[in-house]
Amino acid sequence: MEMKNRVYGAAGIKSIMSNWNADFTGRPKTISKGEIFGSDKAFKYPIKRMWENNGEKVLFLKSYRIEKDKLQPLQLSERYQKIFETEINDKTPSETVLKNLFSAIDVLNFGATFAEKKQNISITGAVQIGQGFNQYKHTDVETQDILSPFRNSQKDDADASSLGKKIVADEAHYIYPFSVNPQNYKVYKGIVPDFEGYTLEAYQKFKQGCLVAATGFNTNSKSGCENEFAIFIEVKENSRLYLANLDQYITFHKSENGKDIIDLKKLKELLNKVEPQIEKTELYYNHLTLEVDGSGINYTEHDIYENVY
Secondary structure (H helix, E strand, O other): EEOOOEEEEEEEEEEEEEEOOOOOOEEOOOHHHHHHEEOOHHHHHHHHHHHHHHHOOOOOOOOOEEEEEEEEEHHHHHHHHHHOOOOOOOOOOOHHHHHHOOOOOOHHHEEEEOOOEEEEEEEEOOEEOOEEEOOOOOOOOOEOOOOOEOOOOOOOOOHHHHHHHHEEEEEEEEEEEEEEOHHHHHHHEOOEOOOOEEHHHHHHHHHHHHHHHHHHHOOOOOOOOOEEEEEEEEOOOOOOOOOHHHHHEEEEEEOOOOOOOOOOHHHHHHHHHHHHEEEEEEEEOOOOOOEEEOOOOOOOEEEEOOOOO
């Protein structure tokens, strides 16, 4: 079923003694002013892995082949052939490529830049995700020395096992803004065969990713990262209301007894101004570790671990 309503929201990622999004030096990613943030790619990746694990078609993920006895990543055309079980040639029509692309859950949500010689297609996704800034002001970056069980084979004079480093943030709380605009796909209806636009099913799968994907993506550097908070604000179908990124209206702090608190006072002021345009607001958070100060906002509250699908 096609989705009609736009949605605005924000999702929170908690990171304890872990590294949610590292730069090329291995440290948590920062802007020039030193503020820690996580990219939209870091947010999307665990969601795409969750979808893949659930048996969904996911195009934009790294996969491999053995070439000349070496492990190599697939090219985009090779990944396309693997996922859709067909090749692109000079006679392949664009509507066929578009139909295949939209059958992948990551493309249907996030869009695509499909840059191939025979087909060069750019799709602006229905779901747009901003940069997630760390809202906790007392984050410290810790460096751990790690002893390898092997000596460095690149050093002929090495007579002891080598040292490595693991860099983590002791505690960080990232808030990611996002928007969902089904109208971004209006231009493709009538062009792509049997395409009904952005669907409620696709939205529900994105929503599930906002609630559990980071928690489930338990790699070495991401162990300690979890979904702790998400809010979804759905506007009425024919509303002309457009909202800017919601993270600027959400703050994180700790109470005097050390309790984690998400403060929605500024968001309440915004929503009070536009309340007639709002269809519904849903709030999810971890009730065991977090308090949300959202008094005055008309929302339905859920525990983030509820099985709502």
